[in-house]
Amino acid sequence: MPDLSKMKKPDVKVVLLGDMNVGKTSLLHRYMERKFKDTVSTVGGAFFLKQWGPYNISIWDTAGREQFHGLGSMYCRGAAAVILTYDVTNWQSLAEIEERFLSLTDTANHDCIYALVGNKADLTDPKVHLSQDADGQTKDPTGGDEERTEPQVLSAVPTPPASPTSFSGLVLHKQVTRDDALSLYERILRYKGLDEKSSLPADKMCFETSAKTGYNVDVLFETLFDLVLPSILRKRHENRESPTVDLEDSGGVGSKRARSSCC
Ligand SMILES: Nc1nc2c(ncn2[C@@H]2O[C@H](COP(=O)(O)OP(=O)(O)OP(=O)(O)O)[C@@H](O)[C@H]2O)c(=O)[nH]1
Numbered sequence: 255m256p257d258l259s260k261m262k263k264p265d266v267k268v269v270l271l272g273d274m275n276v277g278k279t280s281l282l283h284r285y286m287e288r289k290f291k292d293t294v295s296t297v298g299g300a301f302f303l304k305q306w307g308p309y310n311i312s313i314w315d316t317a318g319r320e321q322f323h324g325l326g327s328m329y330c331r332g333a334a335a336v337i338l339t340y341d342v343t344n345w346q347s348l349a350e351i352e353e354r355f356l357s358l359t360d361t362a363n364h365d366c367i368y369a370l371v372g373n374k375a376d377l378t379d380p381k382v383h384l385s386q387d388a389d390g391q392t393k394d395p396t397g398g399d400e401e402r403t404e405p406q407v408l409s410a411v412p413t414p415p416a417s418p419t420s421f422s423g424l425v426l427h428k429q430v431t432r433d434d435a436l437s438l439y440e441r442i443l444r445y446k447g448l449d450e451k452s453s454l455p456a457d458k459m460c461f462e463t464s465a466k467t468g469y470n471v472d473v474l475f476e477t478l479f480d481l482v483l484p485s486i487l488r489k490r491h492e493n494r495e496s497p498t499v500d501l502e503d504s505g506g507v508g509s510k511r512a513r514s515s516c517c
Pocket residue numbers: 272273274275276277278279280281291292293294295296297316317318319373374375376377414416417420463464465466467
C-alpha cells in the first residue's frame with residue numbers, strides 16, 4: 255500500500271483571514287521559514303504544506319485587501335481551522351473581523367476551530383521576545399524531521415504601503431486589549447451558534463503574537479494542529495467507509511498534484 259503521507263495530499267486545511275497589513279503573511283513566513291522578511295501585499299492566496307507527524311496540513315494565506323474579499327469564502331471552504339488575525343495597534347482591524355471576515359467562514363467545516371490572533375505585539379510590549387527554539391526548529395509530534403516546504407504562490411503584486419513604522423525603542427499604544435479579544439471570541443461563538451460551555455475556551459483560543467520576534471507563533475500554529483487532528487482522523491475514517499473523489503481535498507487551484515493525479 256502506498257505511503258499516503260509521502261503523497262503530500264493535504265489532510266486538512268487551516269486558513270489565515272484578516273485585514274490587510276495585520277501580518278498574516280509574516281506570521282506564516284515566521285512559522286514556516288523561521289524568518290521575518292519583507293512581504294508584498296497578498297493577491298488571491300497562497301498555501302504552504304506543513305508535515306505534522308504523519309499528516310499534511312495546508313496553511314492558506316489570504317489577501318486582506320477589500321478588492322479580494324469575494325475570494326475569502328472560497329478559501330475557507332472545508333477549512334478545519336481559521337485564524338482570524340488583527341493588529342493589536344489598530345482597533346479597526348479587530349472590528350473588520352466581525353464586519354467583513356466572519357461571514358466568509360460560513361463555508362468552513364461545521365466543526366471548524368477558530369483562533370483569534372492579535373499580531374504585532376512587539377510594537378506595544380517591549381518585553382515580547384522570541385519564544386521559539388533558539389535553533390529555529392519546530393516541534394514535531396512524532397519526532398520526525400521537519401520538512402522544508404516551498405510556498406505555492408498563486409499570485410503576487412509589488413510592495414504595499416507598510417504598516418505603522420516602529421522606530422527602535424518606541425512603544426505604540428495598544429488599541430486592542432485582551433478583554434476586547436475575549437469578548438469578540440465569545441461573539442464569534444454566538445455567531446456560529448456554538449455553546450460556550452462545550453467549545454474551546456476563549457482564553458485558550460485568543461493569542462497575541464509577533465511575527466517579527468517569533469513571540470507565540472509556534473504556540474499558535476501547533477496548538478491548532480493538535481486541535482485539528484481529530485478532524486483528520488474522522489475524515490480518514492469517513493473516506494474509508496465511503497470512498498469518494500473529493501476535489502476539495504486536492505489542495506486547491508494551486509495544486510499541480512491535483513491536476514496530475516486526476517486520471
Ligand atoms: N512590528 C511588526 N511588524 C509586523 C509584524 N507582522 C507584520 N509586520 C509588518 O506589517 C506589514 C504587513 O505585513 P504582511 O504580513 O504583509 O500583512 P498581511 O496581513 O499579509 O497583508 P495583506 O497581504 O495585504 O492582507 C509589513 O510591513 C510587515 O513587516 C509584527 O509582528 N511586528
